[in-house]
Amino acid sequence: MMLTLLKQRSLISTLAPSFPFITTRTHFSSLLQQQQQQHKPSIFLNPFSSKSKSKSQTKNPNFTLSYLINTCNLSPAWALKLSKRVHLKSPDQPNAVLNLLKTFGFSELQLSLLVKRFPIVLKIKPEKTILPKLQFFLSIGLSTSDLPKLLIGNSVLLEGSLKYCLVPRYNILSTVLRDRDKVVLALKRVPWCLTGRGLINHLIPNVEHLRGVGVPQGPIAHLVCNHLGVVCVEHTKFVEAVEKVVVGTSKEAWEKRVEVYERWGWSNEMCLCAFRRYPQCMLMSEDKVMRTMRFLVKDMGWPAEDIFRTPGVLSPNLEKTIMPRSRVMKVLKERGLVKSDSRLSSAILITEKLFLEKFVGRFQDRVPGLMEVYKGHVDHLDSVL
Structure with missing residues (x-):
């Protein structure tokens, strides 16, 4: 029973990081x-x-x-x-x-x-x-207090065609969720769905695939409400990810990965919690987990508890993403340019363009050589301090 539940939870959230109404016309x-x-x-x-x-x-x-x-x-x-x-x-x-x-x-x-x-x-x-x-x-159930938040956050809704854009997408969501309140919840959390192509092109086939592998309506509704963008990714990629979760979460594999995290101080309950937040952390190889944890905890001084709170930081490539960004963050912390308690995820789980703008270009004049640190051309952090 526990294993089945874990598979459903993994199915619900593992893709999140990776991927008839009638208007009464009043004058x-x-x-x-x-x-x-x-x-x-x-x-x-x-x-x-x-x-x-x-x-x-x-x-x-x-x-x-x-x-x-x-x-x-x-x-x-x-x-x-x-x-x-x-x-x-x-x-x-x-x-x-x-x-x-x-x-x-x-x-x-x-x-x-x-x-x-x-x-x-x-x-x-x-x-x-x-x-x-x-x-x-x-x-459709939004309140007047919801409208400003919805439209300020996604003002393109005011441009999209009501007949050919908004209403068709709303009807698709209603068909999938089968509950008006859940539709409203999904719209408030992911307002772009009423204008994006993914909902039109991929939502229905992706949901049908989940049903085909035995996922009940409850978990499907949970996935759509909380991670709508996940179910709107390109269909072939979605199918590949689902199959990976179904095949990969065996009892033996689970226990083996728990043992790996326990070496870094995580308890079994912490592993379960991390799994709910980012199921992919229980599908990584032992070598990937060990090398990444060793660098973050021992070399960079990040507490293992911080990684447990945002396990998604373990996913990016260690050499290409985690190492260079961590080096930059360490320099900025030592110079007092970012808060000492800044979250690791704020630097690791963003695009390269945004990271360079936010943490390198912004401070390059105050920290000469910061770009060299990022590129790995500087061996010792002290050379730029």
């Missing part, structure tokens, strides 16, 4: 009137009301800049940057957008964040394009 102006009657007048001040606008305002090349600063509460620097991406001719269109979003739960701060991340929203037609999507999200 825009009527909606705003209803909202104004039900709620107190908005405190979102607008210095560019349509009544007070003049010809000089609409022709003023600085109108966009002023609007972003005074109405959207952006800093002058951000307003200048965004004014190159969006050009406003009058306050009518952006005012209509902001007023509509306020009626659906957006605060002033959230409106500023949305404009900052997606300034073109001010030029999207509110009644024709934005309103039907907001109504759709509410109709």
Whole structure:
């Protein structure tokens, strides 16, 4: 029974690191009137009301800049940057957008964040394009408090076609999860699924493969809700990973790998916990685990308990990823440029481009030779201190 449970849990999370609704069309102006009657007048001040606008305002090349600063509460620097991406001719269109979003739960701060991340929203037609999507999200179970988080985090949802993009993907999720609350949970955790291709192309065949190897609906729903991106990877890769888990998690293999981790102070309970977080850690070879743990714990001084909390750090290539990044982090810690309790995963489990930007390029002027440390051209860390 335990082994079966472990296989299901492994199936649920091992891929995570690797890989009919009807809208009731309400007229825009009527909606705003209803909202104004039900709620107190908005405190979102607008210095560019349509009544007070003049010809000089609409022709003023600085109108966009002023609007972003005074109405959207952006800093002058951000307003200048965004004014190159969006050009406003009058306050009518952006005012209509902001007023509509306020009626659906957006605060002033959230409106500023949305404009900052997606300034073109001010030029999207509110009644024709934005309103039907907001109504759709509410109709499927999202609340007005969910909408700002959903749209600020994935503003492209406001651009995607409701009929040909959002609704078809929602229907697929509903078919797979068979529970409206679970669909909402999945959308809140992975909002990009409503615009990504993976859900359309791979979700159904991947779920059918899980069912074909005996995975019950419960674990499948858990996987889709918590790691939707995993079930949307390319089908052949998904099948290969599933087969590896099914074949690889035997009782003997499990016990052998537990023995390896026990050498580094992990208990059997810690192994189970690490397995739930990153099942691949129980499929690695003994040599891979020993060499990586030896380097991280003995050479770099990382506590074995920290590795237990984020076992995914054991997965990347030791020589190409773990060693160079660990050397850089050690230098930065010794110079006091990063916190001494910074998580190992924050440096190991990110892309190379992001690591170079965040930990090398950012400090290269203050630590000459940091790139040489990363590339392994410097033998002793003291040479750059």
